[in-house]
Amino acid sequence: xxxxxxxxxxxxxxxxxxxxxxxxxxxxxxxxxxxxxxxxxxxxxxxxxxxxxxxxxxxxxxxxxxxxxxxxxxxxxxxxxxxxxxxxxxxxxxxxxxxxxxxxxxxxxxxxxxxxxxxxxxxxxxxxxxxxxxxxxxxxxxxxxxxxxxxxxxxxxxxxxxxxxxxxxxxxxxxxxxxxxxxxxxxxxxxxxxxxxxxxxxxxxxxxxxxxxxxxxxxxxxxxxxxxxxxxxxxxxxxxxxxxxxxxxxxxxxxxxxxxxxxxxxxxxxxxxxxxxxxxxxxxxxxxxxxxxxxxxxxxxxxxx
Amino acid sequence: xxxxxxxxxxxxxxxxxxxxxxxxxxxxxxxxxxxxxxxxxxxxxxxxxxxxxxxxxxxxxxxxxxxxxxxxxxxxxxxxxxxxxxxxxxxxxxxxxxxxxxxxxxxxxxxxxxxxxxxxxxxxxxxxxxxxxxxxxxxxxxxxxxxxxxxxxxxxxxxxxxxxxxxxxxxxxxxxxxxxxxxxxxxxxxxxxxxxxxxxxxxxxxxxxxxxxxxxxxxxxxxxxxxxxxxxxxxxxxxxxxxxxxxxxxxxxxxxxxxxxxxxxxxxxxxxxxxxxxxxxxxxxxxxxxxxxxxxxxxxxxxxxxxxxxxxxxxxxxxxxxxxxxxxx
Numbered sequence: 001x002x003x004x005x006x007x008x009x010x011x012x013x014x015x016x017x018x019x020x021x022x023x024x025x026x027x028x029x030x031x032x033x034x035x036x037x038x039x040x041x042x043x044x045x046x047x048x049x050x051x052x053x054x055x056x057x058x059x060x061x062x063x064x065x066x067x068x069x070x071x072x073x074x075x076x077x078x079x080x081x082x083x084x085x086x087x088x089x090x091x092x093x094x095x096x097x098x099x100x101x102x103x104x105x106x107x108x109x110x111x112x113x114x115x116x117x118x119x120x121x122x123x124x125x126x127x128x129x130x131x132x133x134x135x136x137x138x139x140x141x142x143x144x145x146x147x148x149x150x151x152x153x154x155x156x157x158x159x160x161x162x163x164x165x166x167x168x169x170x171x172x173x174x175x176x177x178x179x180x181x182x183x184x185x186x187x188x189x190x191x192x193x194x195x196x197x198x199x200x201x202x203x204x205x206x207x208x209x210x211x212x213x214x215x216x217x218x219x220x221x222x223x224x225x226x227x228x229x230x231x232x233x234x235x236x237x238x239x240x241x242x243x244x245x246x247x248x249x250x251x252x253x254x255x256x257x258x259x260x261x262x263x264x265x266x267x268x269x270x271x272x273x274x275x276x277x278x279x280x281x282x283x284x285x286x287x288x289x290x291x292x293x294x295x296x297x298x299x300x301x302x303x304x305x
Numbered sequence: 306x307x308x309x310x311x312x313x314x315x316x317x318x319x320x321x322x323x324x325x326x327x328x329x330x331x332x333x334x335x336x337x338x339x340x341x342x343x344x345x346x347x348x349x350x351x352x353x354x355x356x357x358x359x360x361x362x363x364x365x366x367x368x369x370x371x372x373x374x375x376x377x378x379x380x381x382x383x384x385x386x387x388x389x390x391x392x393x394x395x396x397x398x399x400x401x402x403x404x405x406x407x408x409x410x411x412x413x414x415x416x417x418x419x420x421x422x423x424x425x426x427x428x429x430x431x432x433x434x435x436x437x438x439x440x441x442x443x444x445x446x447x448x449x450x451x452x453x454x455x456x457x458x459x460x461x462x463x464x465x466x467x468x469x470x471x472x473x474x475x476x477x478x479x480x481x482x483x484x485x486x487x488x489x490x491x492x493x494x495x496x497x498x499x500x501x502x503x504x505x506x507x508x509x510x511x512x513x514x515x516x517x518x519x520x521x522x523x524x525x526x527x528x529x530x531x532x533x534x535x536x537x538x539x540x541x542x543x544x545x546x547x548x549x550x551x552x553x554x555x556x557x558x559x560x561x562x563x564x565x566x567x568x569x570x571x572x573x574x575x576x577x578x579x580x581x582x583x584x585x586x587x588x589x590x591x592x593x594x595x596x597x598x599x600x601x602x603x604x605x606x607x608x609x610x611x612x613x614x615x616x617x618x619x620x621x622x623x624x625x626x627x628x629x630x631x632x633x634x
Binding site: 137182183 | 366369372374375377379380383385386387388391392393410411414415418419420610623
């Protein structure tokens with residue numbers, strides 16, 4: 001991990017906190033795509049090793065996590081309690097394989113530990129638990145509760161006149177929870193423009209297509225009616241992701257909902273968009289094929305200028 | 306009835322029996338205002354029940370530390386989760402039926418499992434809520450809160466004890482639940498009465514029958530003890546203000562002295578204070594017991610005093626249970 005001294009934050013009496021060693025941001029789109037590929041490979045290995053877990057959302061959101069962790073957020077993985085950090089809340093905790101893979105690659109913990117995912121004694125619980133893994137901002141899994149927790153943090157930062165941003169990733173199925181809409185009203189009332197949410201709009205949930213199960217569209221208009229800013233993007237286009245997060249950090253006046261159109265299982269051609277993979281891991285044989293495909297994608301990517 | 310004539314009263318508790326009656330919830334509101342003077346991390350959140358839960362005084366004194374949540378209990382606890390994560394001490398107030406009643410899973414995951422420093426305050430618990438009826442009479446909250454690992458559960462006995470308990474849970478790092486009833490409650494403790502989370506108060510010593518209770522119904526225990534005293538029965542009376550962590554020593558000691566125990570609570574007898582006492586005694590000192598409380602049914606509308614008799618939780622019901630139980634010794 002390459003670390004760099006690049007930001008001075010809030011001088012205090014403790015000299016060591018004058019200068020933070022922050023995670024180096026990757027600005028090159030090709031490098032970011034390569035990181036997303038690494039994360040996808042890690043996800044496949046983790047799920048195959050665990051013999052359980054959630055494949056579709058984790059693969060689909062790999063580009064968004066890469067853009068967020070390696071380009072957008074100010075983080076210090078070696079000092080997770082650094083007060084100046086950007087905060088990240090994963091609301092749909094079941095896709096945590098992608099969160100753990102992003103965190104390991106960012107240097108929060110050794111990559112080898114990824115293979116302990118979902119096993120007895122592991123810090124990488126099946127759904128993330130804050131008290132077990134330093135760097136997690138909350139515990140999640142029961143759906144629909146992340147947005148409000150992120151809003152609570154954003155409210156406290158506004159209250160204390162602190163500059164921190166709070167990012168929150170959501171699944172689209174969990175938008176059916178009432179708690180989400182309660183949180184949206186709260187964030188809008190308090191004009192929490194330091195709250196940046198992004199929904200994984202892949203249109204799948206366990207029982208099928210979101211629009212069949214319980215329609216959410218026109219979701220952007222619903223957000224706007226709740227007094228939120230919205231941006232709809234291709235959540236698998238790295239350039240668009242990076243540009244969107246850059247704009248998001250300048251968001252003013254209202255909370256922001258990024259509607260990230262993603263493809264479930266993105267990166268594995270045969271299963272892209274298949275809701276059957278929501279909560280299913282690859283078998284060892286499937287994992288071998290998937291890793292081959294991802295390695296081929298990597299070679300093609302590396303060959304490009 | 307002059308409770309000052311009770312024999313075996315614990316002088317170290319500096320109790321005073323008078324006609325003074327104040328709702329316990331006012332002790333919460335008053336202490337929050339005191340705490341807010343110096344503790345700027347305290348934030349009070351309320352779901353459209355500001356005056357009922359007595360946090361209007363805090364709102365007026367420190368408007369920047371008060372957050373009106375509207376009618377949204379799931380949001381009440383989840384916003385508090387975010388606030389607690391960045392160093393605030395959120396006190397969230399609603400009727401017990403709605404918080405923690407409606408948002409139990411969020412309380413379990415975000416306050417409990419997440420070990421967040423959130424104080425959940427349930428007002429208007431028990432049948433003494435009266436005319437509003439069963440929909441508003443929380444009778445299950447002690448059970449649903451005490452099964453959450455790490456959750457402190459407190460049922461203060463009166464106004465003064467609520468003040469002290471509010472101060473204690475503010476200082477305690479971790480999730481806490483505190484419940485109140487609606488009605489004015491006789492004040493028996495004083496500012497000199499010590500209060501410690503997890504330390505039950507032996508109000509009156511005795512050796513014939515142990516009466517263990519908490520909250521506003523506790524006064525019925527004292528009245529029962531007085532009447533039993535007139536019959537020549539010497540009751541021990543224990544104020545179990547903290548249901549969790551439970552004071553095992555005090556409970557076992559009371560059972561050893563008396564050989565039988567009556568528990569009294571404004572709650573379902575399944576899973577509440579009585580069950581908690583039975584869990585302790587079943588394991589450490591099996592003792593015959595009777596459970597005064599709501600017997601696996603819902604509350605209903607009516608004047609509080611009539612409801613207490615209707616649901617067989619009155620002084621006379623305690624006496625009857627005690628007399629029957631003593632025959633089994």
